[in-house]
Amino acid sequence: DQESKRHDEL
């Protein structure tokens, strides 16, 4: 789950 959140920001 942590992995999917990586780089979800601009």
Next chain:
Amino acid sequence: MNIFRILGDVSHLLAMIILLVKIWRSKSCAGISGKSQVLFAIVFTSRYLDLFTNFFSIYNTVMKFVFLMCAYITVYLIYGKFRKTFDNENDSFRLEFLLIPVTGLSFLENQSFTPLEILWTFSIYLESVAILPQLFMISKTGEAETITTHYLFFLGLYHALYLANWIWRYQTENYYDQIAVVSGVVQTIFYCDFFYLYVTKVLKGKKLSLP
């Protein structure tokens, strides 16, 4: 997604629009560091390579496109359309002093040694120092147009809000990205000096002129 992030992205977008409007309406890029804008274009290019591979949300994809467009249009206006008004001799920060350490660091300190990850890390480190040529130019000319200070204010505000976003995400999702947070703190520190001048001078209606 939280309020700090949305406000941060809006503030970032607003900063880019203020800059574009300033250059377009005044038909001049005097006082603007073209080098910083080139660095920002490099930041977005190396960070948004996952534009076509990772889909997070419509918002995320659209904003990435908009940021890329704004960055490249700004660079085009400075080095293309209004290049005659470009203040070249004052925009004299040596980019290699930034690019070489940032490139080296992104190979040393990264989450995983893959091309996309290294480019993402490079973009994070580069963004934290990308504003230095602009701040250097202001310290060299000793003053900045008020509209330019508003641009810098919203650019600094965007990252201060992102710091709040990371605190929020750490509290609520127990998620944080050390590389982004550390370089984000460094980036915001660079703005502190400017924030002080902005609050004490510009908000009082005076022109920002360094002592």
